[in-house]
Amino acid sequence: MKPNITDKSEKDTKKTSLSDPKLKEEIARALEIVRKGGIILYPTDTVWGIGCDATNTKAVERVYEIKKRQDSKALITLVNSEAMLERYVEEVPEVAYQLMEAAVRPLTIVYDKGINLSPKLLADDGSIGIRVSNEEFSNGLVKAMRKPLVSTSANISGEPTPASFGDISAEIRDAVDYVVDYGRTRNGSVPSNVIKLSASGEVKIIR
Numbered sequence: 001m002k003p004n005i006t007d008k009s010e011k012d013t014k015k016t017s018l019s020d021p022k023l024k025e026e027i028a029r030a031l032e033i034v035r036k037g038g039i040i041l042y043p044t045d046t047v048w049g050i051g052c053d054a055t056n057t058k059a060v061e062r063v064y065e066i067k068k069r070q071d072s073k074a075l076i077t078l079v080n081s082e083a084m085l086e087r088y089v090e091e092v093p094e095v096a097y098q099l100m101e102a103a104v105r106p107l108t109i110v111y112d113k114g115i116n117l118s119p120k121l122l123a124d125d126g127s128i129g130i131r132v133s134n135e136e137f138s139n140g141l142v143k144a145m146r147k148p149l150v151s152t153s154a155n156i157s158g159e160p161t162p163a164s165f166g167d168i169s170a171e172i173r174d175a176v177d178y179v180v181d182y183g184r185t186r187n188g189s190v191p192s193n194v195i196k197l198s199a200s201g202e203v204k205i206i207r
Contacts, residue, residue: 026182043183045135054148069157080142106192
């Protein structure tokens, strides 16, 4: 059962502001691509990501191909709210809400069993890494999609994770269907913290 966190509402209202015309335009363009099963290169609350509709298996397979990554290695998925999270995890332990509320950096939580997602996103044991994004573009896109968004770093598997848009290789940029213009000037991004959380509440720090 989700705990009653009384001060959460103010935090939630700050997630996405679509008053910026450029932001609205970029979300609309990216939305058109992902709804057609396409792949985008986009800014997240951490590093730049390669993404697609997390329920579209063919699109997810293309992401693995672009990264030259084995599909036995699960990918992270973004949602825009705790309510959406609950639709894609069989059971969200109560401690997960407490960890998300207390986190000072973006936090990816690996849950025991993902549901309603492409099977290609799940680890061999059925677990799934999901993060509630508070960043304006990714949060706004997921809200518009009404579906989760794949989020994996914009690099070939085994190569360094780009810290900024300028560090992304031409190979990656040329492989996707749309490169988002919004947020390209951001610098110094780092990956999220990652915690594995069992249904019993056991916590294991991965990164």
